[in-house]
Amino acid sequence: MAHCAMEKSLQIVMATHSIYLADKELPQSAIRVLEPTSNGHIHISTSHSANEALHEIDTATFGKIVIVEDERAKHIVLSALKSASTMAANEIQVVVRDGGTSRIFRDIQAYANAGRDNIFVVFDGDHRPESELPSDAALPQGKRELNRLIRAFTKGPNKSGPELDFVNEDDQTRFVKFFRSNIRFLPGATPENLVWNEGAALRLLNQFEIDLLPVSIRDEADGKERIKLLAAQVSGFSDEATFQFLVAQFLSRSSIEHQELDETLRYIREA
Numbered sequence: 001m002a003h004c005a006m007e008k009s010l011q012i013v014m015a016t017h018s019i020y021l022a023d024k025e026l027p028q029s030a031i032r033v034l035e036p037t038s039n040g041h042i043h044i045s046t047s048h049s050a051n052e053a054l055h056e057i058d059t060a061t062f063g064k065i066v067i068v069e070d071e072r073a074k075h076i077v078l079s080a081l082k083s084a085s086t087m088a089a090n091e092i093q094v095v096v097r098d099g100g101t102s103r104i105f106r107d108i109q110a111y112a113n114a115g116r117d118n119i120f121v122v123f124d125g126d127h128r129p130e131s132e133l134p135s136d137a138a139l140p141q142g143k144r145e146l147n148r149l150i151r152a153f154t155k156g157p158n159k160s161g162p163e164l165d166f167v168n169e170d171d172q173t174r175f176v177k178f179f180r181s182n183i184r185f186l187p188g189a190t191p192e193n194l195v196w197n198e199g200a201a202l203r204l205l206n207q208f209e210i211d212l213l214p215v216s217i218r219d220e221a222d223g224k225e226r227i228k229l230l231a232a233q234v235s236g237f238s239d240e241a242t243f244q245f246l247v248a249q250f251l252s253r254s255s256i257e258h259q260e261l262d263e264t265l266r267y268i269r270e271a
Contacts, residue, residue, distance in 0.1 A: 001014075031046070032044050032046060033046075063091040063092060063118060064092045064093070064268060064271075065092070065093045065094075065095055065120070066092055066093070066094045066121070066122055066268060067095050067097050067107070067119065067121045067122070068095070068096055068097075068122050069097070069100075069101060069123060069124055070096055070191070071096055072192065072243060073096075073122065073186060073191045074095075074096050075191075075244060076186070076191055076194065076250075077094050077265070079247050079248070080251060080261055080262065081094075081265055081269075083251050084262060084269075085269070088269055091269070092268065092269065101127065101156065101162065102162040102163070104121060104123075105154055105161075105162040105164060108121060108175065108178060108182075109164055109171075112174040112175045112177070112178035113171065113174055117182065117271075119182065120182045120268050121183050121184070122184050122185065122186060122264065122268075123184075123185050123186070124185070124186050124188075124189065124190050124191065125187055125190070126156060126157045126189040126190065127154075127156035127157070127185060128156075129154075131153075133153060133176060133180045134149075136173075139173065139176065146166075146169060146172040146173070146176070147166065147172065149176070150164065150166075150172060154179075182271075184268065185264075186261065187256075187257040187261055187264075188257060190223050190224075191223075191243075192226065193223040194250070194261075195246040195247050195249070195250040196223060196227075196246060197246065197249060198218065200245075200246055200249035200250070201213055201217070204242065204245055204246075205230075205233060205234065208233075208235070210233060217229045227242050227246070230242050
């Protein structure tokens, strides 16, 4: 069918409940999901991947896993997924990995060796490498040079990076390829820095008849401390409730960071 469509410039419309037909690397723009509404009409949605749609009829198995560093990163990713597609959160499981980034990097090594292409990691932005990974053809030769490359793009804000033990060059190459295809980063250095916005913070204070954002909050450089100071201004509002308010505000407005986050999650959904 695909061959005929290309050869004769045809458009094929196909209705199916079969994962074997639907999950054929179709672009999301080619997928239409028909959903009945409460008034008896049919709503046609274009915001779902094939796997997300098939979850709704129990055809697809639980699809992808996204690993993040902490609960706040998890809240951002889950909220953004739900905002992009009502079905995306059913198809993608977001998991906080205990043990810090060093533990996650050791897990990545295991995932790469096992070919676990359904697992993705979204690190905080402060772990983003300073330069792009070289293509397969441009990878350095030799275990020592590959190790130097891996250390350079896994060190993040640390001086030395995680301790990784590779058996041979094949082991290292699999790690690099997995990193290139399955590792992504939040737009902000930390979850708190990503969602922080003075206008949003002031909107929260306005709800409690506070007209000005204190200078101490505006001048605070540490994202976690800034949110803690903001929460202290509002009676009965916890740090987490304040953070979640800022997340909702972040997702409700258009910004370069919001667009970058959406593109990251769209890549994972369609991979």
